[in-house]
Amino acid sequence: MSLLETIRSAVTFRTATPGFEPGEEFTAYVTGTNESGVVVRIGDSKLHIRDADHALLDEQVRLRVRSFDSASHEGEAELLSVVGAD
Amino acid sequence: MSDQPSGVDGTDEGTRLTFRGGPAASAVPVAFFVVWAVVQSGLLGIGDTTGLVVGMLLGLIVGLFFVRGDWKEYADVVFDGMTKRVAATAIVAWLWAGMFAATIQTGGFVDGLVWAASVVDVGAALFPAVTFLLAALLATGIGTGYGTAIAFTALVFPAGVLLGASPVLLFGAILSGAVFGDNLAPVSDTTIVSAVTQDADIGGVVASRFKYAIVAAVLAFVGYLVAGPAMAGTPLEGAAGITEAARPLGLVHLLSIGVVIGTAISGRHIVEAVSWGLLLSIALNLVLDLAPAAGMLVFRAPESAGVARSLDAVPLVGSVITLVPTTESGVGGSLYSGAAGFFPLIVLVLLIVAGAEVMQRGGGFDAVQSFLLERVATSVRRAETTMVLGTATVNAAITINTAAEIAIAPYISRIGTRFNINGYRRANILDANTSALGYIFPWGGGVLAGFTAMQGLPGEYEWFTSAMLVNPASVWPFVFHGWFLVGVFLLAAWTGYGREYVSDRRSGR
Numbered sequence: 001m002s003l004l005e006t007i008r009s010a011v012t013f014r015t016a017t018p019g020f021e022p023g024e025e026f027t028a029y030v031t032g033t034n035e036s037g038v039v040v041r042i043g044d045s046k047l048h049i050r051d052a053d054h055a056l057l058d059e060q061v062r063l064r065v066r067s068f069d070s071a072s073h074e075g076e077a078e079l080l081s082v083v084g085a086d
Numbered sequence: 087m088s089d090q091p092s093g094v095d096g097t098d099e100g101t102r103l104t105f106r107g108g109p110a111a112s113a114v115p116v117a118f119f120v121v122w123a124v125v126q127s128g129l130l131g132i133g134d135t136t137g138l139v140v141g142m143l144l145g146l147i148v149g150l151f152f153v154r155g156d157w158k159e160y161a162d163v164v165f166d167g168m169t170k171r172v173a174a175t176a177i178v179a180w181l182w183a184g185m186f187a188a189t190i191q192t193g194g195f196v197d198g199l200v201w202a203a204s205v206v207d208v209g210a211a212l213f214p215a216v217t218f219l220l221a222a223l224l225a226t227g228i229g230t231g232y233g234t235a236i237a238f239t240a241l242v243f244p245a246g247v248l249l250g251a252s253p254v255l256l257f258g259a260i261l262s263g264a265v266f267g268d269n270l271a272p273v274s275d276t277t278i279v280s281a282v283t284q285d286a287d288i289g290g291v292v293a294s295r296f297k298y299a300i301v302a303a304v305l306a307f308v309g310y311l312v313a314g315p316a317m318a319g320t321p322l323e324g325a326a327g328i329t330e331a332a333r334p335l336g337l338v339h340l341l342s343i344g345v346v347i348g349t350a351i352s353g354r355h356i357v358e359a360v361s362w363g364l365l366l367s368i369a370l371n372l373v374l375d376l377a378p379a380a381g382m383l384v385f386r387a388p389e390s391a392g393v394a395r396s397l398d399a400v401p402l403v404g405s406v407i408t409l410v411p412t413t414e415s416g417v418g419g420s421l422y423s424g425a426a427g428f429f430p431l432i433v434l435v436l437l438i439v440a441g442a443e444v445m446q447r448g449g450g451f452d453a454v455q456s457f458l459l460e461r462v463a464t465s466v467r468r469a470e471t472t473m474v475l476g477t478a479t480v481n482a483a484i485t486i487n488t489a490a491e492i493a494i495a496p497y498i499s500r501i502g503t504r505f506n507i508n509g510y511r512r513a514n515i516l517d518a519n520t521s522a523l524g525y526i527f528p529w530g531g532g533v534l535a536g537f538t539a540m541q542g543l544p545g546e547y548e549w550f551t552s553a554m555l556v557n558p559a560s561v562w563p564f565v566f567h568g569w570f571l572v573g574v575f576l577l578a579a580w581t582g583y584g585r586e587y588v589s590d591r592r593s594g595r
């Protein structure tokens with residue numbers, strides 16, 4: 001990405017509740033745990049990864065979005081790999 | 087669901103400390119230092135970094151008496167803190183940046199800027215606005231706002247006062263330029279610390295922060311354009327004296343600055359980037375006769391040393407050896423002074439990181455962090471607002487902005503990653519407020535650095551009376567760029583301007 005493109009891509013008014021499309025893959029931190037697995041909170045949106053180990057908390061993971069409800073800003077995702085902590 | 091924080095900045099390993107009075111008592115060393123800093127520089131007006139070092143040393147000693155159990159464990163934690171990579175990385179970069187800044191100043195770069203201002207015949211009304219731009223340019227190039235505040239107050243400030251510009255507005259414009267450079271320069275200590283602590287590359291951080299800096303700078307520039315004519319007085323006699331002495335050739339160091347900025351933004355390590363700029367600046371100084379070799383490095387050997395007398399006569403080698411009385415012996419030049427100027431700050435930062443490590447291992451960090459995450463930063467907007475106000479508050483209390491930045495950096499990282507806020511964005515929030523607040527309040531290191539230089543002016547110029555000195559307590563409303571930068575980030579937190587998430591793109595060193 002060129003410097004100009006980097007600057008252009010960064011000049012945005014990003015929502016507090018970003019949306020995601022099924023199949024979308026990216027890296028993010030695991031930010032919380034619950035009874036069924038772990039949660040990846042991105043802004044005020046949440047993606048739940050069921051049956052994931054609570055030890056993943058604070059780790060960076062690669063994940064794929066399975067579903068996302070743009071009304072509640074919550075969705076489901078699957079774990080692809082563990083990238084690691086900071 | 088519970089978004090419970092665990093661990094401390096991702097580092098659970100290591101000895102845990104227990105304190106009398108609970109986890110809050112682990113904050114005693116850092117709290118002692120903050121109180122010391124406020125009293126020393128805020129109340130007593132003493133901008134002495136080594137004095138702050140003593141404050142932090144005593145804070146660490148006082149902390150000992152709150153430890154339950156073996157004091158050796160406390161001492162081990164102090165050692166662990168002082169050997170953290172974050173401090174070492176910043177220290178290496180400061181030393182390189184310090185040498186570079188001093189070397190281009192030795193080569194007359196500031197002189198060149200003064201010359202440029204004089205040839206376009208800037209009057210009293212425009213002088214503060216132009217000074218802001220030139221100070222911003224210098225600070226961006228050399229990466230040290232303190233150096234800029236000192237150089238501009240010593241060289242440009244008297245010229246502006248002669249022309250009739252408002253002294254307090256002029257001092258505010260100089261400090262604003264220092265804020266701009268401290269915030270944006272790839273070789274700035276705050277830029278380096280913000281990038282390193284938020285796991286982001288320096289080039290990417292600089293590119294991503296331009297959009298905030300430029301908005302604040304445009305507003306500040308307009309502010310100086312409006313306030314300049316409104317606050318201008320009448321020119322003093324002899325205004326031409328200072329500017330006539332200025333030479334244009336020092337402007338060639340724009341090339342050295344360009345090399346550093348270009349190399350850093352292209353993703354090369356900051357040590358490599360500054361090394362290239364430094365070598366070029368040395369070459370330009372020698373080839374264009376901007377400064378003698380001894381201006382950059384000189385061995386002041388005692389006259390009694392026989393070997394020194396022999397070497398003094400040798401071509402090339404002799405140019406950096408001077409024979410002096412034994413009592414005056416030592417090493418000097420811009421390479422020496424540029425690096426040595428950071429020594430007290432380096433020691434201070436090592437000790438503050440040690441104090442922060444004590445707080446971390448004692449649970450004080452967990453307590454503050456839990457409070458912020460559970461009670462205050464409950465949404466991404468509130469999280470970013472907390473990050474902005476948190477950095478601003480710490481920097482208002484701790485005078486050396488880099489030290490304050492290192493102290494607050496783990497909180498910014500922790501709160502930010504809990505909302506998957508990108509490292510670039512976290513680094514930008516951290517640096518902007520750190521840079522701004524360090525130059526606004528009268529006890530800020532940048533304000534005191536400039537004021538110290540200003541106090542030398544009555545002795546240097548006959549016409550400069552002590553009535554022309556600007557009280558540091560009166561300049562805070564006029565550091566426009568600093569205030570606008572904080573404002574831009576508060577607005578950015580609420581509107582999402584420039585916000586990036588970890589999922590958007592990776593930032594890496």
